[in-house]
Amino acid sequence: MKISRASFLKLLTGTFAALSLFGCRREKSLPKNEHREVSSKPDLSLWQKEIDEARFATPRPESLVMVPRPGIHPKFPDADVRLGMAIDLDLCDSCGKCALACMVENNVPRVNADEARKGRYMHWLELRGGMPVMCAHCGDAPCEKVCPTGAAVASPDGFSSMVYPRCIGTRFCGANCPLHARKFNYTDAAEQGLAAKFNPEVPLRPQGVMEKCSLCIQRLQNARIQAKTFGLEWRGSGVLPACAAACPKHAIIFGNWLDLNSDLVRKTRGRGIYAPKSIAKFLPAVVYLRGKA
Amino acid sequence: MQKRKIPFTILWVILAVCGGGLVVWDLTAFPDYIYENPSTLPFNHEKHGEALGLDCSKCHPGAEAGIRAGMPSKADCMDCHNLPLSDSPENEAFDKALLTAKENPFTFTSLLPSNVVFPHGLHVKSGVSCETCHGSAKEIDAGRRPQVRMQDCLACHQGKRGFPQASTDCARCHR
Ligand code: SF4
Ligand code: SF4
Numbered sequence: 248m249k250i251s252r253a254s255f256l257k258l259l260t261g262t263f264a265a266l267s268l269f270g271c272r273r274e275k276s277l278p279k280n281e282h283r284e285v286s287s288k289p290d291l292s293l294w295q296k297e298i299d300e301a302r303f304a305t306p307r308p309e310s311l312v313m314v315p316r317p318g319i320h321p322k323f324p325d326a327d328v329r330l331g332m333a334i335d336l337d338l339c340d341s342c343g344k345c346a347l348a349c350m351v352e353n354n355v356p357r358v359n360a361d362e363a364r365k366g367r368y369m370h371w372l373e374l375r376g377g378m379p380v381m382c383a384h385c386g387d388a389p390c391e392k393v394c395p396t397g398a399a400v401a402s403p404d405g406f407s408s409m410v411y412p413r414c415i416g417t418r419f420c421g422a423n424c425p426l427h428a429r430k431f432n433y434t435d436a437a438e439q440g441l442a443a444k445f446n447p448e449v450p451l452r453p454q455g456v457m458e459k460c461s462l463c464i465q466r467l468q469n470a471r472i473q474a475k476t477f478g479l480e481w482r483g484s485g486v487l488p489a490c491a492a493a494c495p496k497h498a499i500i501f502g503n504w505l506d507l508n509s510d511l512v513r514k515t516r517g518r519g520i521y522a523p524k525s526i527a528k529f530l531p532a533v534v535y536l537r538g539k540a
Numbered sequence: 541m542q543k544r545k546i547p548f549t550i551l552w553v554i555l556a557v558c559g560g561g562l563v564v565w566d567l568t569a570f571p572d573y574i575y576e577n578p579s580t581l582p583f584n585h586e587k588h589g590e591a592l593g594l595d596c597s598k599c600h601p602g603a604e605a606g607i608r609a610g611m612p613s614k615a616d617c618m619d620c621h622n623l624p625l626s627d628s629p630e631n632e633a634f635d636k637a638l639l640t641a642k643e644n645p646f647t648f649t650s651l652l653p654s655n656v657v658f659p660h661g662l663h664v665k666s667g668v669s670c671e672t673c674h675g676s677a678k679e680i681d682a683g684r685r686p687q688v689r690m691q692d693c694l695a696c697h698q699g700k701r702g703f704p705q706a707s708t709d710c711a712r713c714h715r
Binding site: 253254257260261264265268269271397400401402403404406408410411412448449450451461464465468469472475476478 | 547548550551554555558559562605607653654655657659661662665707709710711712713714715
């Protein structure tokens with residue numbers, strides 16, 4: 248069959264048009280749920296072992312400077328809730344129960360030997376020189392400013408949160424966090440059998456996604472939902488993050504900085520309030536207590 | 541002139557066929573919103589709900605005040621079905637199926653992404669009915685699953701669907 252040049256070109260155009268239409272087809276009609284199949288009854292001692300290992304990777308405590316008492320979140324000047332924590336270093340004996348509780352509560356995965364050698368542990372709560380360090384939930388958070396997709400975003404309750412499916416893994420936030428509180432999923436922990444679903448309330452983070460201390464947002468949301476279902480106003484009471492609940496010395500105090508009757512405000516009165524030097528100027532909501540003011 | 545027009549017509553026909561094919565294919569190749577009941581026990585929502593006037597929360601614990609709505613266990617069915625149904629051969633077969641059913645005959649995997657919390661109780665409290673997202677009993681029996689996307693959530697939360705406005709902050713629903 249003989250084809251003229253013109254009709255050949257037309258055919259070509261038509262084929263391309265058809266192919267590009269084909270490319271526009273809908274891939275899936277609904278978001279799939281991302282409940283991945285991982286063990287829900289893993290061997291806890293493996294997690295404990297990794298925490299003990301990680302202590303050697305971070306032998307030096309953060310240097311602390313005195314800061315004023317945390318207050319209103321700069322992005323939510325009208326809110327009456329600013330959740331936060333104070334860690335009493337006079338009580339803390341660095342037992343590490345908080346670190347394990349955090350991993351179990353938030354399905355934090357272990358890392359393989361390669362990553363461990365580079366010190367890339369996923370621990371949201373690290374024991375740096377024995378001092379529990381997690382995201383300070385800065386009011387003026389440097390990490391949120393550089394996130395191109397808005398995955399790192401401030402919660403109206405005054406802490407810094409993450410929307411995992413929005414994260415495209417640029418790692419800008421991790422680079423911009425002076426405290427190095429952010430952890431990146433370099434590998435697929437679930438695939439390597441290093442992840443576990445201890446807590447069905449918390450999603451597993453896929454490879455290529457940033458994560459960090461969420462202030463146990465699932466507990467806060469559930470407490471708020473429960474209060475609101477009963478028609479009550481919720482101002483941060485009746486709930487504890489996992490680390491605070493696990494601390495045998497009650498050294499981690501959780502509460503609402505704007506509620507003068509909260510545990511947090513009462514127990515920090517007259518105490519010296521400190522923050523890691525690197526983030527002290529970013530209005531952290533998680534601070535440290537030491538001695539008297 | 542007349543000569544030129546014919547190939548163009550062919551092109552348009554090709555395009556139309558492709559477009560039409562695409563639509564048909566799209567509708568048939570992705571039936572993942574059709575829910576196949578994995579249970580061997582037949583259940584008819586219309587017969588229980590609209591005919592008997594049972595609330596959804598009667599069998600789906602938590603649907604009205606909890607965060608999640610659950611599925612009933614066999615014991616829940618037996619609360620009412622301990623009395624045999626009227627004797628038609630169809631009902632006899634059903635009674636037998638119920639007797640031999642396992643402890644939790646109904647399972648359901650939510651399509652809600654695992655990083656989203658949807659508090660059923662709070663929504664019911666602000667006047668959102670079950671049908672708003674789940675469809676009528678008839679539609680559920682036909683295998684319809686709630687097709688809710690984030691834009692639907694947002695439209696409602698922004699007050700565009702006749703319900704009271706609600707928070708649109710990420711951290712209220714995402715975790
Ligand atoms: S401590 Fe780091 S991760 Fe946490 S809010 Fe501040 S900058 Fe962001
Ligand atoms: S508040 Fe929750 S997420 Fe943050 S360190 Fe404590 S246990 Fe971990």
